[in-house]
Amino acid sequence: MDNDTTLWRFALRLWRDKRVERVCLRLQDDHGVPVATLLVALWLAAAGRRPDPALGRRLSAHAEGFEERYLRPLRAVRRRAAEDAGAGELKRQIQEAELEGERLLLEQLAGMARTVPGEGSESALGWLLLVVPEMGQCEGLQTLLEQLAAISESRAASE
Template identity: 40%
Template sequence: MTDILPGPLWDFALELYQQPDIEVQCLQLQDEYGVRIPILLFLCWLDISGKRVEPSTLANVLKETAEWYEQVVVPLRGARRWIKSQAPLDESQSQCRGQIKAAELAAERWEIQQLAELSKGWPVERAAPLLPRVQNYLAAREVPPSVLQRTLVLLQGALAPA
């Protein structure tokens, strides 16, 4: 366990994503249930930092980045995965795949930066260590209860003070 502070969203997201088992769990949620990893990390940050926001405002903020995600992030991911499936790759194909992967990460970073910008000024109350917004988001994505619970346990473990 570690002590991940709810500082700047991008730093928080990177540190959380790098914790044991978090990346694998996030990718499973993305691939099997259509979970947007930047949104999941953003909601963790909101819950841990104690930012207060009306549900309708939060929904609007999430919608503001949805088109970017669908039109930029998803096609880049698709291209990267397609190239990977064409193994064995020659050096130039591998290099191209690496550039697409870097562009995909840059696109996700832009999305996270927009979420941070849109949430500036939201008042801070107290942290919600049970991650209620994360629970609501995963339930809305129809993540089965057992997978949802495993995700919460992993996130809470990664976020708990050492």
């Protein structure tokens, strides 16, 4: 976890799994969960890092603020451009900016996560619960997070 790009590479590898993409986008669109918080939680779990509630709150708050200021507005414009048949190039350029924003956010989160305590044996769900504390209040949210944790752990076991 010394190199911030490690999280980016982890995220890209994980995102290639269409199940991960589908669950993350549902969590984002249906429940307002920043995808970056999900990815950093899964990364920390895969690295065997012990869940840290204070860090989970900081990661979640930082990602939420970044999403609100930069990524949600870009996403909204990209979606509007997608509805306009003549705005294909504009949509592509906005999508590139959105992806770069996601990369920058993950880089920031990785930097914050450098302070994570030593090895642990917690599941991915332990970290997901810290970055999405609302999980216990919504059955649909809990189900999606459990699916994401199971997919991540099964991928890790097969790699």
